[in-house]
Amino acid sequence: MGTYGDRGNARVLERRLAWRDLPGEVVEIAAGEPIPSTLDVYVIGGAEDVPQTLAAEGLGASGPAIEQALDGGSVMLAVCAGFQLLGTTYVRTDGKAVPGLGLVEAATVAGPHRRIGEVVVDTGRVGVGLLSGFENHAGITTLAPGTEPLGAVRTGSGNGDGRDGAYQDRRLVATYLHGPVLARNPALADLLLSWVTGPLPPLDDDMADRLRAERLGAAASRPRWRRS
Amino acid sequence: MSQPSSPTQRSARTALAVQAGRLAGRVSRRAGMGAGVTIGGRVALAVAPGVIGELAAGREAVVVSGTNGKTTTTRLLVAALQASGVSVVSNDTGANLASGVASALASGASGARPVLEVDEAALPRVIAALDPRLVVLTNLSRDQLDRYGEVGTVANRWREMLASRPAQRVVANAADPLVVWAAQESDTVWVDTGLLWREDATACPACGALLEWGDGWYRSACGFAKPEAAIRLTGDVVEAPGEHVALSLSLPGRWNLANAAMALAAAREAGIDLKEAAAAMSDVREVGGRQATWRLPDGRRARLLLAKNPAGWTEVLRFLAGADSGVVVVLNCRVADGKDPSWLWDVPFELLAGRPVGASGERHLDLAVRLRYAGVDFVDDRDPLLAAGKVGGDDVEIVATYSAFVDLVRRIRSLRSA
Numbered sequence: 006m007g008t009y010g011d012r013g014n015a016r017v018l019e020r021r022l023a024w025r026d027l028p029g030e031v032v033e034i035a036a037g038e039p040i041p042s043t044l045d046v047y048v049i050g051g052a053e054d055v056p057q058t059l060a061a062e063g064l065g066a067s068g069p070a071i072e073q074a075l076d077g078g079s080v081m082l083a084v085c086a087g088f089q090l091l092g093t094t095y096v097r098t099d100g101k102a103v104p105g106l107g108l109v110e111a112a113t114v115a116g117p118h119r120r121i122g123e124v125v126v127d128t129g130r131v132g133v134g135l136l137s138g139f140e141n142h143a144g145i146t147t148l149a150p151g152t153e154p155l156g157a158v159r160t161g162s163g164n165g166d167g168r169d170g171a172y173q174d175r176r177l178v179a180t181y182l183h184g185p186v187l188a189r190n191p192a193l194a195d196l197l198l199s200w201v202t203g204p205l206p207p208l209d210d211d212m213a214d215r216l217r218a219e220r221l222g223a224a225a226s227r228p229r230w231r232r233s
Numbered sequence: 234m235s236q237p238s239s240p241t242q243r244s245a246r247t248a249l250a251v252q253a254g255r256l257a258g259r260v261s262r263r264a265g266m267g268a269g270v271t272i273g274g275r276v277a278l279a280v281a282p283g284v285i286g287e288l289a290a291g292r293e294a295v296v297v298s299g300t301n302g303k304t305t306t307t308r309l310l311v312a313a314l315q316a317s318g319v320s321v322v323s324n325d326t327g328a329n330l331a332s333g334v335a336s337a338l339a340s341g342a343s344g345a346r347p348v349l350e351v352d353e354a355a356l357p358r359v360i361a362a363l364d365p366r367l368v369v370l371t372n373l374s375r376d377q378l379d380r381y382g383e384v385g386t387v388a389n390r391w392r393e394m395l396a397s398r399p400a401q402r403v404v405a406n407a408a409d410p411l412v413v414w415a416a417q418e419s420d421t422v423w424v425d426t427g428l429l430w431r432e433d434a435t436a437c438p439a440c441g442a443l444l445e446w447g448d449g450w451y452r453s454a455c456g457f458a459k460p461e462a463a464i465r466l467t468g469d470v471v472e473a474p475g476e477h478v479a480l481s482l483s484l485p486g487r488w489n490l491a492n493a494a495m496a497l498a499a500a501r502e503a504g505i506d507l508k509e510a511a512a513a514m515s516d517v518r519e520v521g522g523r524q525a526t527w528r529l530p531d532g533r534r535a536r537l538l539l540a541k542n543p544a545g546w547t548e549v550l551r552f553l554a555g556a557d558s559g560v561v562v563v564l565n566c567r568v569a570d571g572k573d574p575s576w577l578w579d580v581p582f583e584l585l586a587g588r589p590v591g592a593s594g595e596r597h598l599d600l601a602v603r604l605r606y607a608g609v610d611f612v613d614d615r616d617p618l619l620a621a622g623k624v625g626g627d628d629v630e631i632v633a634t635y636s637a638f639v640d641l642v643r644r645i646r647s648l649r650s651a
């Protein structure tokens with residue numbers, strides 16, 4: 006799935022390996038195709054409601070393969086609708102409940118309005134500093150007790166309760182920061198890669214650092230969503 | 234259709250609205266606040282909400298809408314109509330919301346035929362008010378998602394509007410599943426423009442199942458499929474029942490051939506001979522600054538291209554591929570552009586690798602990061618004209634998002650007149 010430039014995340018991972026002379030290849034899986042259990046990193050992105058239902062049906066069949074891969078040491082980045090699909094249920098705006106894969110103990114309900122704009126997430130303990138991104142979704146996601154978020158929302162909405170995404174150490178990162186979140190936040194990209202490759206040498210991220218600084222500054226003017 | 238009425242039968246309220254709108258437009262222009270088109274229309278609509286319907290009554294309006302190509306399609310259609318002696322009024326300043334439509338209707342000769350481009354979100358309201366003779370639908374793709382909501386929603390609104398007008402004559406692009414979904418219950422002339430943009434239509438708009446795509450076709454399990462087109466564009470030849478014409482446009486690119494095919498189909502609906510219409514279109518060289526060319530201070534030739542969204546950028550980059558001129562890409566993310574540039578990652582900037590490239594605009598850093606991951610070397614300057622001066626190449630192509638494009642058109646015009 007990819008409504009908001011999601012293939013960018015796969016591209017970023019592949020390039021960051023190549024720049025370090027590490028092998029890597031992007032395998033694009035079209036909607037409806039089975040997902041192999043043999044990949045090292047899974048990236049799943051955003052979608053509108055109808056494609057999301059399709060993807061949920063397609064993914065449902067591939068659920069065991071993905072779970073097997075993650076249990077075997079593969080890692081997953083799930084963005085926006087991808088995050089919702091990995092949860093237990095997603096209730097659409099039309100009231101239809103779409104069952105998720107249940108890889109994350111998280112239930113999502115489509116809220117009354119879309120939350121759109123720049124987001125800043127403080128990853129705290131996860132250790133990749135402030136994340137800068139853009140969100141555009143109506144989802145309100147509730148994590149089950151004991152499920153760790155990716156971080157605390159400083160600007161924007163995220164899950165809708167002051168937290169964003171979900172985090173499973175060395176296994177999974179989920180977030181509402183859509184599109185190429187890894188392009189803006191190279192430290193997050195390298196965290197995911199390092200779970201597969203081990204420690205990685207740093208790269209020249211001057212442009213990404215300048216972009217991040219600019220976006221963090223711009224986001225400072227957007228308020229955090231109040232709980233409603 | 235509503236009863237035709239002559240200008241003298243317009244209500245006093247409409248007359249007042251037109252006057253108030255003109256006054257507000259004049260005040261706005263004098264105050265240096267722009268062309269005064271939008272404010273004039275807004276005032277007129279506030280004074281008389283029915284002003285569009287009254288002004289348009291009996292004038293057989295044509296509206297053109299869609300994500301890409303509506304301005305150029307409108308301009309090409311206007312050229313064809315005018316060449317055949319029809320008096321036309323159009324919103325050629327690009328003001329394409331209800332206010333701009335009201336303004337255009339009030340400005341022209343009262344008998345002139347309105348040919349209007351209309352913003353895709355504003356289309357249902359404008360059709361309801363205008364009762365047009367013909368609706369032309371070019372395509373629907375992602376554009377300013379943060380402003381309009383998702384593209385499927387726009388398609389559904391179009392469909393609801395057209396379903397309430399089953400006799401509405403429509404000219405619609407058969408190559409776009411969302412346009413087909415919107416127009417399939419109407420009295421529609423299908424045009425196959427050949428350009429398949431499938432990124433936004435992986436799911437069948439009718440049933441939600443996966444769309445199956447092939448070379449020049451798409452279909453769904455429920456029976457939804459690309460309709461048989463009466464008018465087809467193949468290369469630069471447009472075929473219509475019993476006739477065909479080769480296009481020789483002054484405007485570049487495949488996307489302008491597609492625009493011209495849509496405009497030809499609309500002109501044909503207006504009773505204009507296909508070959509005469511095509512000849513008139515070949516004289517259109519520049520549409521609202523698109524494809525404007527000028528000299529840079531260092532003597533090199535520069536050309537300005539507009540690209541508003543992933544489909545438009547992809548078309549422009551493919552068009553530019555293979556040449557070795559410099560390319561300056563310019564990104565703004567104001568409200569008119571859409572505030573979220575995530576779509577940059579759906580555009581094949583890799584096509585620019587190996588040639589001189591500049592990253593520019595208010596969001597040049599987003600472009601810089603995208604170009605780095607695309608393996609493209611670039612120079613970086615927020616100001617597009619400075620970036621054009623820095624970039625290599627014998628000539629320079631400047632590709633800009635909407636608000637950056639509008640700024641550049643203004644600057645180029647002042648350079649030309651200086």
Ligand SMILES: [Zn+2]
Binds near residue numbers: 440442453456
């Ligand atoms: Zn279907």
